[in-house]
Amino acid sequence: MRIPFINTDSILQRQLDGVCHDLREGQARSARPESTPFQCVHLTDPVRAIEYINYQTPQLILINFSDGRIDAFELMNQIIADPWLNHGAIIGVFKSSETLERVDGLKNSNLVLSLHESELVQQLPKVLSVIDDNRQVLFQRALQKEFFADISGRFMLPNDTSIVPFFANLISNYLFNMGFIEGSRRTNIGLSLTEMLINAIEHGNCGIPAEEKRAFLAKGGTASALIQAKARDPAIAAKRVSFGYEIHPAQSVYVIRDEGKGFDWRSRLQLEDIDFLSEHGRGIWMTVHNVDEIRYNGAGNEVTLTVKHQQNVSNTLPLVFGDSEIVEFQPNEIVFRQGEESSFLYYIAEGEFRVELNNHYLNTINPSDLLIGEMSFLLEETRSATVIANTKARLIKISKEAFIESIKTKPYYGIFLAKLIAQRLQRLGQRMMS
Secondary structure: OEEEEEOOOHHHHHHHHHHHHHHHHHHHHHOOOOOOOOEEEEEOOHHHHHHHHHHHOOOEEEEEOOOOOOOHHHHHHHHHHOOOOOOOEEEEEEOOHHHHHHHHOOOOOOEEEEEEHHHHHHHHHHHHHHHHHOHHHHOOHHHHOOOOOOEEEEEEEOOOHHHHHHHHHHHHHHHHHOOOOOHHHHHHHHHHHHHHHHHHHHHHHOOOOHHHHHHHHHOOOOHHHHHHHHOOOHHHHOOOEEEEEEEOOOEEEEEEEOOOOOOOHHHHOOHHHOOOOOOOOHHHHHHHHHOOEEEEOOOOOEEEEEEEOOOOOOOOOOHHHOOOEEEEEOOOOEEEOOOOOOOEEEEEEEOOEEEEEOOEEEEEEOHHHOEEOHHHHHHOOOOOOEEEEOOOEEEEEEEHHHHHHHHHHOOHHHHHHHHHHHHHHHHHHHHHHO
16 A cells, blocks of 8 residues: 655655564565555645545545644645545644644544654554554445445554554544435544543553543643553553444444443443533433433443434535536436437436336435446447436536546546546456456
8 A cells, every 4th residue: 555645844755654564574474465565655745645645545644743844734734625536544744742733623634633743653553553454444336336245343442542543533524425414413522432432441451440530630731641651561551442443334333341340331321410511421311312322231331323314415526527517406307318319427416316227127326336337438339328306406417528627727626536447347347257
């Protein structure tokens, strides 16, 4: 996997090269055929960086937000402006608390983790090792949907809360990029998973009661420092938090288990007793409101969270098609008929459609399929099938002239379309061989 690092600091460049080298050595020793070696691509020019991101659509991006020679926040504005293509996970590197505050204030980004530059060598190997074992949660949405209807995996977390947001945000970003949840829900689910994982480390594995934490914070300490102090005990240091996930089209299920003694979860679910000005108990309250089901085992050291996915979530509109005509359809209204002339390509903004060939049902398409009529549109042939709306729907109507002009303006859209068509042809070939 090539990882672009947008940064001009030569020290950080050497550090990241060292991390990738050590991981490659470890992968070679493990002899895992499914592993792809990590390789850093250093990008020191913002224009070149945007070109690389747009053309290569990398799965993971590192950005040095404290780099004095690069305006990383302006770069992020350009990435955020066209989220249709750019949904690679982003790790931010920072140096000052002021920079971190600005990074945390970024909206609608795929930022999964912020690391102080002093933590890069220590924490990044953990992050990349997790990615190596769970690459399916980084695949691009349009290329992922056809191959993985269901995915599952498991993260094993050490007693270190600093990288917990990475695990939570990786999952919530995946749900959003796959079109399973809306943007506002992405933030809420990420926060809830973060809170529950921290609870498992802090109160479960480390056994820190609320009173002890409150007293430690009152003396100027931090929660992470208290956890580090507890982890000096070898028995606690050896404990892990298991974070399992099963993601299906209709819903996803997450199981978080610690190695502690558990707690009285029944009293904690009495939401009317929670002091919302206190740190204690707010995580459970937040989770109850953000997920569709929360279930504990008897002891209270394992919690299962269920998130039901929204159907036909509206697609993110490609930047270059923002001025194109929006066409709305009612249920059972025909989009186009088999044999009609093909002069428009349709981008699916919202809704579900059925495809019929010679009056026989063929398949169903929705926003995850992205496009309708792209093959006949590009080959200048008549429509090969009839498409009918199953639900209320919205399509972006794109003329050939507009599409060609968009590719002239943003050539990487043509590359993305080529990838999409190649992926569909590959799927068709696999079906014919099976």
